[in-house]
Amino acid sequence: MSELSIFAIVTIAIIIIIIIAIIGNSLSDRGSQEYERPEARAGREGEYIATNIIRKVLRDEDILLTNVEISYDGRKAELDNVIINKYGVFIIEVKNYAGTIYGKADDYTWIKSKTDPFGNTFTKTVRNPIKQVNRQVYLLAKHLELYGFNVWVEGYAFFVQGNSPVWCKEVLGSLHDIDKAVHTFNRNRLSVSDTEAIKEILLGSYR
Template sequence: MLIVGLLLYIALLFILLKVNFYVGLGFIFVTSIVFKSIFPQLKGYIGEQRIRKLLDKLSEETTVYNDLYVPKKNGEMTQVDHVLLSTYGLFVIETKNYTGWIFGDENQRNWTQTIYNKKSRFYNPVMQNNTHVKALQHYLNMEVPIHSIIVFSNAATFKFKEPFQTAHVIQTKHLKRTIEQFKTKEISSEQLSRISQLLKALVPETKQQKNEIKKQHLEHVKKISKPARKKASKVQVKPVSAGAASVEPETCPKCGSNLILRTGKRGSFYGCQGFPKCRFTRDAILGK
């Protein structure tokens, strides 16, 4: 499908350039802007499709459910990329089609993606998938083993310092091996049947139903994110005074929060505003 679209684009561009060179240039400019805006969504879609194909090639004894909206305990909905049901457990899979160097740890709220000198932060996918796992536990209301798996692109390079305890963080090429390492049957045939019925109930019967559920979910996400931004804007951090000069507050290299001048037993130091979740400190003497 992508190859056909690319060929059609090239053919249309060739025709426009032949008719009018400047019209062709304008077409290139407009389509480049559009492509840049949809590129992240396109990458995510391609990544999820790749994972779907890999999961579909697993044992016939497994069942795959994609793009589920699972009700949480508080009545809200959470979107789950993939759920794999087998006698060896329930596998909850979150896809992250990111490239570059990936930094983070299990308890750090935000992770960092580094591509050359460009850094960008994203929400900890382990925490994100833990939310999905808890929602499924509440919805299914039965004791079954649930395994959390975070799948990154093969082009991602992990820079993790500590192993993960609550999730498997892997590249796409290791997904099959990660799932197949579980060889002990822990879900009975009766439980499989019951879980299958419950998960099927979450699958929209029509495309219209799916779009409506997705729309409601996105509206809720926007609604809960607005108060958070307003609350954050009210927090004012005074500039750090350095002699007669006044400089803007520095940010914590570990979590990105502001550094605040504090006083302890050994004198003054800069501590992370995110304490106690983040315990980064730096000597108050400039240059250290």
């Protein structure tokens, strides 16, 4: 075999190795980008389900905003769902926990327990959603005050799986609960102009 033939074979082999390496890295990068933690996926799916449920009880004058980012005094929060209407401003925090949840209304954290098909039980500490939504209520009310709106904000936690360990006024477990929560006069009676202004504030386009 001539030196030219050997050189050609080596060159082709090197090119093939380079191509394989490029394809491998590409697949690896794509896999890492497409991977999503089970908790994150469950949360995203839960938000999608809950938002569709909320839409079923909305009336013509209701405004629904999702994934609203707010801040006050350096403290930030992302609100799953905010409903604005003549009855007031309402936050609905969505939780799609699988398994059994243990905790009390005043506990800072709760325990989530889940058993897999093989009989293995896993536990995890999660933040008490009631405490979480109460913080969101405070931040949203203060955020709106910065724009001159002194609005009473109501906050609720909605459990997609219906497995809240406690049931109180901040916990919603059904379509009826959501409808009643956002369509009952409390401390507000907002005008159409007020609801539109609050919407623009939360969308970041208020002038």
